Amino acid sequence: xxxxxxxxxxxxxxxxxxxxxxxxxxxxxxxxxxxxxxxxxxxxxxxxxxxxxxxxxxxxxxxxxxxxxxxxxxxxxxxxxxxxxxxxxxxxxxxxxxxxxxxxxxxxxxxxxxxxxxxxxxxxxxxxxxxxxxxxxxxxxxxxxxxxxxxxxxxxxxxxxxxxxxxxxxxxxxxxxxxxxxxxxxxxxxxxxxxxxxxxxxxxxxxxxxxxxxxxxxxxxxxxxxxxxxxxxxxxxxxxxxxxxxxxxxxxxxxxxxxxxxxxxxxxxxxxxxxxxxxxxxxxxxxxxxxxxxxxxxxxxxxxxxxxxxxxxxxxxxxxxxxxxxxxxxxxxxxxxxxxxxxxxxxxxxxxxxxxxxxxxxxxxxxxxx
Numbered sequence: 001x002x003x004x005x006x007x008x009x010x011x012x013x014x015x016x017x018x019x020x021x022x023x024x025x026x027x028x029x030x031x032x033x034x035x036x037x038x039x040x041x042x043x044x045x046x047x048x049x050x051x052x053x054x055x056x057x058x059x060x061x062x063x064x065x066x067x068x069x070x071x072x073x074x075x076x077x078x079x080x081x082x083x084x085x086x087x088x089x090x091x092x093x094x095x096x097x098x099x100x101x102x103x104x105x106x107x108x109x110x111x112x113x114x115x116x117x118x119x120x121x122x123x124x125x126x127x128x129x130x131x132x133x134x135x136x137x138x139x140x141x142x143x144x145x146x147x148x149x150x151x152x153x154x155x156x157x158x159x160x161x162x163x164x165x166x167x168x169x170x171x172x173x174x175x176x177x178x179x180x181x182x183x184x185x186x187x188x189x190x191x192x193x194x195x196x197x198x199x200x201x202x203x204x205x206x207x208x209x210x211x212x213x214x215x216x217x218x219x220x221x222x223x224x225x226x227x228x229x230x231x232x233x234x235x236x237x238x239x240x241x242x243x244x245x246x247x248x249x250x251x252x253x254x255x256x257x258x259x260x261x262x263x264x265x266x267x268x269x270x271x272x273x274x275x276x277x278x279x280x281x282x283x284x285x286x287x288x289x290x291x292x293x294x295x296x297x298x299x300x301x302x303x304x305x306x307x308x309x310x311x312x313x314x315x316x317x318x319x320x321x322x323x324x325x326x327x328x329x330x331x332x333x334x335x336x337x338x339x340x341x342x343x344x345x346x347x348x349x350x351x352x353x354x355x356x357x358x359x360x361x362x363x364x365x366x367x368x369x370x
Contacts (some may be wrong), residue, residue: 002026003354004216004339006059008296009038014046016347021054023355029181035099036294041175048081056082057266060091060158063113064105069128069137072117076147084151089176090114091158098252099216102285107159111167114155121149131204156214165195169202174214183313185326193333193336216337221316223323223353230311238346239315243306247271251290263309274301295341324361329368332334
């Protein structure tokens with residue numbers, strides 16, 4: 001198993017990608033959420049020039065934000081700067097669509113988009129649909145001048161639900177999981193294994209082999225000091241914004257409230273009182289406000305919402321030994337990479353914590369298990 005970092009496309013994130021590379025991280029992913037962050041491909045281009053080995057990719061590109069040929073050309077341009085070091089990850093959209101007031105895309109659309117990008121990147125002719133028009137297209141870039149499609153760019157698809165897992169199996173070379181339906185410090189390995197099996201079954205059904213798929217867990221991390229609670233100020237600075245994501249989803253889609261885990265459902269009234277009632281916008285416009293701190297910082301009142309149980313079920317949080325033990329179990333379940341979203345203000349300190357405290361323990365436990 002290797003390690004990755006997810007970036008929110010802030011100024012200087014390309015230098016933090018170089019810092020991650022120096023500390024043994026294998027991947028750097030750049031978010032695609034235009035109403036919240038900077039452009040992923042601009043930041044990837046700068047990261048390509050600042051690094052030597054780390055792999056760079058979207059984390060995640062959303063099909064509704066640009067047509068497939070534009071996305072394929074953009075990642076091929078980055079691949080020209082960092083040959084063989086890029087990947088294209090696609091998803092149905094969370095904040096990238098929620099902040100527009102829109103629901104996630106259908107998984108079948110992500111599948112079809114991935115197949116169109118795959119064909120173009122492989123030098124094939126594909127059918128491109130725009131409105132009612134359908135046209136056969138292919139890349140006509142001058143070889144070597146601006147893009148690189150000679151070194152393969154793998155395409156990964158994100159999904160946790162049945163339809164998205166099927167799309168990943170039918171069109172992806174890798175799978176990105178949030179394990180949002182799992183307890184991060186509990187049954188995550190079993191949920192991970194089941195998701196991989198579901199994607200694999202979907203691949204087999206269409207004659208594809210998913211056995212070598214690159215499986216990533218997209219999560220957050222905090223290495224606790226002995227006796228430190230998961231709700232300490234330091235811990236919440238690192239993982240609190242991510243622990244609030246289910247509440248943000250509820251604010252935009254209140255119909256999901258009854259399906260949330262009891263530990264989160266029990267805090268919805270507190271969220272309504274301490275956060276939503278203070279935002280100063282009508283309910284139909286909450287989508288403009290609730291994601292403002294997405295994976296970056298907590299909004300006023302959010303710390304009062306979170307409990308020890310909620311934080312531990314939504315984040316990879318514990319002592320270095322506890323985290324390493326869980327990662328080894330996830331590796332045994334088929335996980336290839338764990339990628340951490342880190343608030344910009346603490347990016348380097350968290351990278352250092354993982355490199356110095358977690359990585360050596362995972363290596364030692366894995367070696368002992370072998």
